[in-house]
Amino acid sequence: MGIDVWYEKSEYAIFSFMNRTYIKDLKASVGKEASISGWVDVRRDQGKMIFFEFRDVTGKVQGVVLPNNKEALEICKEVRPEWVLTMTGMVNKRPEKNIQKDKQNGDIELEVKKVEILSKAQELPFELSAEVNIDTYLDYLPFTLRTERAKKIFKVQETIIQSFREVLKEESFVEFQSPVLVGGDAEGGAAAFKVEYYYDQVAFLATSPQFYKQIMAGVYERSFCTAKVFRAEKHATTRHLSEVVQMDFEMAFIKDHRDVMAVLEKVTKHIVKNVVEKHSDAFEYFKIEAPLVPERFPVFSLREAQEILEKECSLKCIGEPDMEPEHERQICEWAKKKHGSDFVFITHFPTKKRAFYTYADPKNPEFSLSFDLLFRGMEINSGSQRMHDYDALVKKLRSRGLDPEKFAFYLQTFKYGMPPHGGCSTGLERITARMLNLANVKEAALFPRDMNRIDNLLSK
Amino acid sequence: MGIDVWYEKSEYAIFSFMNRTYIKDLKASVGKEASISGWVDVRRDQGKMIFFEFRDVTGKVQGVVLPNNKEALEICKEVRPEWVLTMTGMVNKRPEKNIQKDKQNGDIELEVKKVEILSKAQELPFELSAEVNIDTYLDYLPFTLRTERAKKIFKVQETIIQSFREVLKEESFVEFQSPVLVGGDAEGGAAAFKVEYYYDQVAFLATSPQFYKQIMAGVYERSFCTAKVFRAEKHATTRHLSEVVQMDFEMAFIKDHRDVMAVLEKVTKHIVKNVVEKHSDAFEYFKIEAPLVPERFPVFSLREAQEILEKECSLKCIGEPDMEPEHERQICEWAKKKHGSDFVFITHFPTKKRAFYTYADPKNPEFSLSFDLLFRGMEINSGSQRMHDYDALVKKLRSRGLDPEKFAFYLQTFKYGMPPHGGCSTGLERITARMLNLANVKEAALFPRDMNRIDNLLSK
Numbered sequence: 005m006g007i008d009v010w011y012e013k014s015e016y017a018i019f020s021f022m023n024r025t026y027i028k029d030l031k032a033s034v035g036k037e038a039s040i041s042g043w044v045d046v047r048r049d050q051g052k053m054i055f056f057e058f059r060d061v062t063g064k065v066q067g068v069v070l071p072n073n074k075e076a077l078e079i080c081k082e083v084r085p086e087w088v089l090t091m092t093g094m095v096n097k098r099p100e101k102n103i104q105k106d107k108q109n110g111d112i113e114l115e116v117k118k119v120e121i122l123s124k125a126q127e128l129p130f131e132l133s134a135e136v137n138i139d140t141y142l143d144y145l146p147f148t149l150r151t152e153r154a155k156k157i158f159k160v161q162e163t164i165i166q167s168f169r170e171v172l173k174e175e176s177f178v179e180f181q182s183p184v185l186v187g188g189d190a191e192g193g194a195a196a197f198k199v200e201y202y203y204d205q206v207a208f209l210a211t212s213p214q215f216y217k218q219i220m221a222g223v224y225e226r227s228f229c230t231a232k233v234f235r236a237e238k239h240a241t242t243r244h245l246s247e248v249v250q251m252d253f254e255m256a257f258i259k260d261h262r263d264v265m266a267v268l269e270k271v272t273k274h275i276v277k278n279v280v281e282k283h284s285d286a287f288e289y290f291k292i293e294a295p296l297v298p299e300r301f302p303v304f305s306l307r308e309a310q311e312i313l314e315k316e317c318s319l320k321c322i323g324e325p326d327m328e329p330e331h332e333r334q335i336c337e338w339a340k341k342k343h344g345s346d347f348v349f350i351t352h353f354p355t356k357k358r359a360f361y362t363y364a365d366p367k368n369p370e371f372s373l374s375f376d377l378l379f380r381g382m383e384i385n386s387g388s389q390r391m392h393d394y395d396a397l398v399k400k401l402r403s404r405g406l407d408p409e410k411f412a413f414y415l416q417t418f419k420y421g422m423p424p425h426g427g428c429s430t431g432l433e434r435i436t437a438r439m440l441n442l443a444n445v446k447e448a449a450l451f452p453r454d455m456n457r458i459d460n461l462l463s464k
Numbered sequence: 465m466g467i468d469v470w471y472e473k474s475e476y477a478i479f480s481f482m483n484r485t486y487i488k489d490l491k492a493s494v495g496k497e498a499s500i501s502g503w504v505d506v507r508r509d510q511g512k513m514i515f516f517e518f519r520d521v522t523g524k525v526q527g528v529v530l531p532n533n534k535e536a537l538e539i540c541k542e543v544r545p546e547w548v549l550t551m552t553g554m555v556n557k558r559p560e561k562n563i564q565k566d567k568q569n570g571d572i573e574l575e576v577k578k579v580e581i582l583s584k585a586q587e588l589p590f591e592l593s594a595e596v597n598i599d600t601y602l603d604y605l606p607f608t609l610r611t612e613r614a615k616k617i618f619k620v621q622e623t624i625i626q627s628f629r630e631v632l633k634e635e636s637f638v639e640f641q642s643p644v645l646v647g648g649d650a651e652g653g654a655a656a657f658k659v660e661y662y663y664d665q666v667a668f669l670a671t672s673p674q675f676y677k678q679i680m681a682g683v684y685e686r687s688f689c690t691a692k693v694f695r696a697e698k699h700a701t702t703r704h705l706s707e708v709v710q711m712d713f714e715m716a717f718i719k720d721h722r723d724v725m726a727v728l729e730k731v732t733k734h735i736v737k738n739v740v741e742k743h744s745d746a747f748e749y750f751k752i753e754a755p756l757v758p759e760r761f762p763v764f765s766l767r768e769a770q771e772i773l774e775k776e777c778s779l780k781c782i783g784e785p786d787m788e789p790e791h792e793r794q795i796c797e798w799a800k801k802k803h804g805s806d807f808v809f810i811t812h813f814p815t816k817k818r819a820f821y822t823y824a825d826p827k828n829p830e831f832s833l834s835f836d837l838l839f840r841g842m843e844i845n846s847g848s849q850r851m852h853d854y855d856a857l858v859k860k861l862r863s864r865g866l867d868p869e870k871f872a873f874y875l876q877t878f879k880y881g882m883p884p885h886g887g888c889s890t891g892l893e894r895i896t897a898r899m900l901n902l903a904n905v906k907e908a909a910l911f912p913r914d915m916n917r918i919d920n921l922l923s924k
Contacts, residue, residue, distance in 0.1 A: 024717065041717050041883070043881055044881075060685070061636075061684055061685040061686070086880045086881035087881050088881045088882065088883045122883050122884060123852055123853065123878075123881050123882050123883055123884075124854075124881070125879065125880045125881035126854065126879045126880065128880060144876060145679070145873075145876075146679045146682060146873065146874070146876040146877040146880070147876055147880045149679065149680075149682075149683045150682065150683050154683070155683060155684070158638075158640060158683075159638065161641075162638055162639045162640070165639070165641075166629075166633070166639065169626075173626070176521075178618075178619065178622055179622045179625070179626065180618060180622070180910055181621075181625075181692075181709050181892070181909075181910055182910075182911075183707060183910075183911045183913060183918075184644060184669075184692050184694070184707060185657075185694070185706065185707050185913045185918055186918065186919075187918040187919055197645075197659050197660065197661070197667075198659070198660045199657050199658070199659050199660075199669065200657065200658045200659075200660075201657070201918070202696070202698070202915045202916075203915075207657075207918055209644075209659065216910075216911065219605070219606045219609065220609075220910075222606060222609075222610065223609045223610050223614070223615060223618075224521055224615070225520070225521040226521070232641075232644050232692060234644070234645070236662070238662070246645065247643060247644060247645050249641050257484065257501050392583055393583065394584075394586065412920070413605075413606065413919040413920050414606070416604060416605075416606040416607055417606040418583075419585065419586045420546045420585045420586065420588060420606070420607045421503055421504075421546035421547050421548045421583050421584070421585035422548065422583050423501070423548045423582050423583055424582060424583075432641070449641075450640055450641055450642075450643075450676075450680075451642075451643045451676065453643060453645045455662045455663075456662075458643075458645055458646065458647045458661070458667055459646075459647055459873040460872070460873050
């Protein structure tokens with residue numbers, strides 16, 4: 005090869021599939037020949053002729069091999085669903101009576117002239133369109149992720165995470181990479197996975213990027229990350245996963261938690277706007293309305309929410325330290341009716357129920373300058389103003405029975421001057437699941453890990 | 465609070481720092497009063513008056529407390545570097561003789577009227593501007609990341625990762641979240657960290673998103689991820705880290721590896737272009753030229769490169785199965801002189817030296833359709849066409865002494881129809897380090913993990 009030879013060759017590889025027409029663009033070739041590459045979605049052998057439904061990343065189209073094309077018929081006798089082919093043929097308008105109006109390419113079909121087999125498939129465990137239970141779905145992910153349903157979910161998820169980054173970038177936040185391997189179970193609360201590190205040392209998997217984003221707020225004032233976090237909690241619910249993505253931001257020079265809430269509201273609105281604009285097909289497919297987003301999200305202190313729940317929903321809960329899942333569902337339903345919002349902020353959780361770094365309300369230190377954001381009945385985000393005074397933090401750690409020495413690295417942030425700051429964290433899988441009303445958060449994680457599953461390793 | 469009350473309060477928190485002027489914008493306030501918030505960078509107490517250098521995320525400015533301002537002087541007697549303050553005062557033009565021409569705000573200063581202390585700092589371990597060795601730098605990251613040097617490195621890194629996503633998005637690649645917890649040491653080669661999973665099961669930390677991006681290329685045809693990967697290799701070099709970010713993409717319907725190289729070339733050029741456009745300050749700071757990017761990156765097969773190295777650099781290496789670090793450096797230096805390029809592609813590594821899924825060259829199966837991309841003397845990317853035929857893959861696994869059963873999840877991808885495809889992986893830390901000519905890749909990881917360090921946990 006060598007530079008001179010290689011680049012001057014006309015077969016320069018970027019052009020290799022240059023004759024490929026994407027299925028979504030086929031219509032422009034009516035009356036002409038075109039070549040498509042993709043998977044066999046459905047095959048109907050009618051003896052004299054064979055009908056196909058072909059699929060590529062842009063959509064589907066019907067193909068037909070006519071009786072006079074002996075060579076192609078011979079090849080296609082053998083072809084089965086999920087085989088990968090390049091098909092060349094005439095793009096024809098369908099006769100009026102065969103037009104399927106509401107279907108992509110319902111008015112055209114490809115009259116196949118030439119077939120090239122790129123890859124064969126073995127017999128399928130079930131049809132791709134079959135409805136299967138969640139365990140079967142997860143056992144066969146490399147296959148089942150090719151369904152319309154899964155493809156739509158994870159395109160929406162992509163838009164969510166990209167919109168999160170986009171709007172924060174506009175707001176002068178700096179993205180950073182938060183570490184996964186950490187030296188200790190940082191927050192002293194959540195169950196952390198242990199890792200065998202070098203020299204018989206033990207490391208842990210991060211349960212949160214919390215400390216690092218605070219450090220970074222001391223560096224760039226405004227920082228964000230989309231970080232993998234891990235919880236070794238023994239929960240087998242529809243709300244828990246062992247590995248998730250958290251979308252976190254942290255901002256310095258705030259007055260209190262409400263600055264954070266205001267940015268979060270903006271971020272969340274931007275995410276919803278983008279998802280609604282780009283994925284109307286997904287809302288249609290999942291038969292769900294786009295989220296209701298009012299001018300301002302309703303805000304209630306925990307105490308106020310509890311009063312509403314007692315008065316309006318007959319749920320006894322005033323004085324409880326947190327909200328039960330049922331309370332979250334009910335307050336959301338109420339807020340949707342009353343305020344036309346699928347989002348609700350709950351603030352002022354008891355200080356002792358929140359992480360040690362949470363800022364207590366100076367007016368009433370029993371409660372904290374903290375908040376949760378609920379979305380369609382479930383908490384998707386949690387945040388607060390943080391403590392920024394070194395001495396107060398050390399005192400707080402001690403009062404919780406934690407050893408400040410173990411937090412020495414983190415505490416440098418405050419030892420060497422840290423402004424008032426706060427931040428929050430949105431669960432990517434949770435917001436995805438609520439956006440599309442998925443019953444189980446596992447459906448909103450591409451390769452979910454839980455007590456019983458890492459791919460199919462533990463599922464046998 | 466409650467929704468009605470809260471939103472109508474004029475103290476709505478987003479406005480709390482609304483009077484804050486960013487230091488970069490101070491010039492527009494000459495002759496007027498302004499309020500800045502930030503850190504004390506330097507303090508010079510001259511007895512009767514005190515000079516400060518203030519720092520916020522946008523830059524630095526000089527402040528002065530004059531003798532007539534007793535109250536502010538009193539407060540500022542106590543103030544030390546890294547204290548966080550809000551300073552309100554007059555923005556004055558400096559007298560001609562005091563103007564520092566090449567310095568940000570060298571022609572103005574803030575005559576401080578009022579000082580508010582937001583946060584105090586303890587005595588610093590060393591001045592922020594001090595040159596320290598790498599271990600000290602790493603022990604004090606929450607402090608040392610506030611240096612100009614570190615801030616520039618990780619802003620460049622942010623631009624690299626965002627540019628990678630941006631250009632691939634334009635090329636119709638779909639972003640996905642690759643898992644960290646995996647069931648086995650996938651590639652059967654690299655050393656993987658063990659994780660204690662539930663029920664005495666063992667899990668591993670991913671050494672690559674390889675299998676998952678191939679699965680996703682079967683779903684969306686073109687996929688990418690920016691994934692954390694982990695290597696438990698016992699290397700203590702300037703090139704190795706235990707936790708890194710890989711920027712990977714994978715694309716289906718390729719003719720061969722050159723399709724991947726063409727996209728990678730485009731991606732890399734886009735990254736360089738953005739970094740050069742946005743971070744001229746960083747190239748200046750690090751006293752390094754912007755990368756040389758020719759119209760097309762030079763390409764040599766391994767054998768051709770070895771011939772060049774023997775002939776032009778007197779390095780005996782023809783027939784060796786891989787390139788030594790010294791070979792990488794030499795071929796890059798040669799290519800820079802000869803082809804005006806800081807990037808070099810090396811292709812056709814011996815098949816047996818690459819991962820099992822690498823596609824052998826049909827014309828000469830001893831060599832593979834693989835490539836490395838070298839940048840300023842170091843490999844920053846590795847890629848290839850992949851095998852896509854199920855039977856061939858199973859056979860290949862067996863020939864390497866690997867048990868196909870253990871790869872059953874991954875192998876579904878090929879069992880159920882997979883087009884010809886390929887992809888590659890760029891190390892974020894490595895490309896950052898080469899971009900700015902950093903001697904040690906640890907400087908290009910925010911919180912580097914290696915044999916001896918997880919923050920300062922193992923460094924004591």
